[in-house]
Amino acid sequence: MNKRKILATTSLAGCFGCHMSFLDIDERILDLIELVEFNKSPIDDIKKFTKECDIGLIEGGVCNSENVEILKEFRKHCKILVSFGECAIMGGLPALRNTIPIEECIREAYLEGPSVSDSNEEGILPNDEELPMLLNKVYPCHEIVKIDYFLPGCPPRADLIWESLYALITEQEIKLPYEVIKYD
Amino acid sequence: MKEFVTITIDDQEIKARPGEYIVDAARRNGIYIPTLCNMSGVKPAGSCRICTVNVNGRLMTSCTTPVAEGMEIETISQEIADFRKTVVELLLIEGNHFCPSCEKSGNCELQALGYRFEVMVPRFPYQFPKRDIDASNPKLIKDHNRCVLCKRCIRTILDEEGHHIFAFRYRGHQLQITIDPEYGMNMTDELAQKAAKNCPVGALLYRGKHGFEIPIGKRKYDKEPIGSDIEKLKKVKIS
Ligand code: SF4
Ligand code: SF4
Numbered sequence: 001m002n003k004r005k006i007l008a009t010t011s012l013a014g015c016f017g018c019h020m021s022f023l024d025i026d027e028r029i030l031d032l033i034e035l036v037e038f039n040k041s042p043i044d045d046i047k048k049f050t051k052e053c054d055i056g057l058i059e060g061g062v063c064n065s066e067n068v069e070i071l072k073e074f075r076k077h078c079k080i081l082v083s084f085g086e087c088a089i090m091g092g093l094p095a096l097r098n099t100i101p102i103e104e105c106i107r108e109a110y111l112e113g114p115s116v117s118d119s120n121e122e123g124i125l126p127n128d129e130e131l132p133m134l135l136n137k138v139y140p141c142h143e144i145v146k147i148d149y150f151l152p153g154c155p156p157r158a159d160l161i162w163e164s165l166y167a168l169i170t171e172q173e174i175k176l177p178y179e180v181i182k183y184d
Numbered sequence: 185m186k187e188f189v190t191i192t193i194d195d196q197e198i199k200a201r202p203g204e205y206i207v208d209a210a211r212r213n214g215i216y217i218p219t220l221c222n223m224s225g226v227k228p229a230g231s232c233r234i235c236t237v238n239v240n241g242r243l244m245t246s247c248t249t250p251v252a253e254g255m256e257i258e259t260i261s262q263e264i265a266d267f268r269k270t271v272v273e274l275l276l277i278e279g280n281h282f283c284p285s286c287e288k289s290g291n292c293e294l295q296a297l298g299y300r301f302e303v304m305v306p307r308f309p310y311q312f313p314k315r316d317i318d319a320s321n322p323k324l325i326k327d328h329n330r331c332v333l334c335k336r337c338i339r340t341i342l343d344e345e346g347h348h349i350f351a352f353r354y355r356g357h358q359l360q361i362t363i364d365p366e367y368g369m370n371m372t373d374e375l376a377q378k379a380a381k382n383c384p385v386g387a388l389l390y391r392g393k394h395g396f397e398i399p400i401g402k403r404k405y406d407k408e409p410i411g412s413d414i415e416k417l418k419k420v421k422i423s
């Protein structure tokens with residue numbers, strides 16, 4: 001066996017559901033940690049890349065400036081990038097805002113929505129340099145950087161994640177069963 | 185008139201009924217040609233192009249082309265496989281298909297075609313067009329984000345006096361389905377249900393029913409690809 005592959009994961013504009021589904025591989029996670037070493041990932045809480053990685057898993061689309069930065073960093077440090085989940089692939093539910101002008105979204109969220117219209121009397125909009133800037137729309141990851149593989153699903157089925165990851169790690173070809181390719 | 189004509193589909197000789205469309209002849213013989221806009225027994229519209237096959241060296245839509253003596257038809261080739269995938273991808277990016285929040289998910293023919301042809305991601309950029317949802321009809325919700333303009337509703341939904349309930353309006357990329365304000369208001373529950381059922385995607389939703397009633401795993405295309413029922417026909421026949 002070659003040396004262990006190095007894996008990094010992140011959640012951009014996602015809900016962490018894809019990561020939850022990843023954990024849903026159950027006891028196979030024990031096999032996985034024999035095969036890989038995690039680097040930057042919420043799974044081991046490593047915040048910054050400390051090594052060059054073989055595989056990067058991206059959950060979530062790109063909705064703000066921080067997402068762009070992290071995604072580009074992943075592209076720089078990972079040999080293979082995988083978009084996993086509908087949000088990474090097409091923006092997902094956050095992209096429901098793509099047909100609404102950004103100004104209207106912000107007005108609704110902070111000034112006019114039923115839950116804020118009374119509580120934000122001064123009409124404050126979040127505007128701090130610590131906060132990432134919202135993008136005009138939510139972008140699929142492959143419109144920002146090159147993505148090598150795509151695993152659809154909301155979330156992608158645990159079996160799809162496992163089979164694909166296993167094939168990538170062991171450098172084998174993959175034949176996916178019909179039931180694992182789903183868009184929901 | 186001759187009783188039958190002989191055609192070949194993928195090197196298999198088939199006896200077809202004169203006047204019958206290629207797609208139907210193929211299906212009766214256990215050969216699945218994907219369709220989306222077409223409904224068996226209904227006058228074809230030829231709007232989606234996914235049923236395209238190679239007839240005597242030319243690409244033609246099999247739902248609109250009647251069989252003719254000696255036709256040589258090819259339904260399996262790299263060219264056709266790629267063509268089908270392209271059609272699905274174009275339809276997915278052209279509208280707003282948020283499958284995770286769609287009531288038709290799991291029972292949707294467009295999605296099922298995506299699964300069957302292993303569309304992991306469309307090769308074209310998502311358009312995110314601005315389209316509205318029309319909930320003005322008491323029986324049906326019409327979601328233009330998901331409509332594939334297949335005309336099934338136009339062709340199959342008529343009231344008892346034969347009035348069409350659905351029609352197209354506008355042109356080009358603004359083309360959309362509209363419900364007749366008068367006949368649409370008087371639509372029976374049965375007819376509204378039929379419209380929702382005949383719509384291959386989640387563009388027409390019947391208001392009298394809750395969405396997401398069938399659990400994941402039990403929906404139409406969860407376990408078996410679209411077209412499996414037709415292909416099973418073949419297996420039975422051979423054995
Ligand atoms: S109509 Fe079909 S493809 Fe479109 S969102 Fe609904 S399930 Fe998905
Ligand atoms: S509403 Fe449904 S049946 Fe009517 S044209 Fe659109 S997709 Fe086809």
Ligand code: FES
Nearest residue numbers: 230232233235247
């Ligand atoms: S099924 Fe033939 S064109 Fe749509």
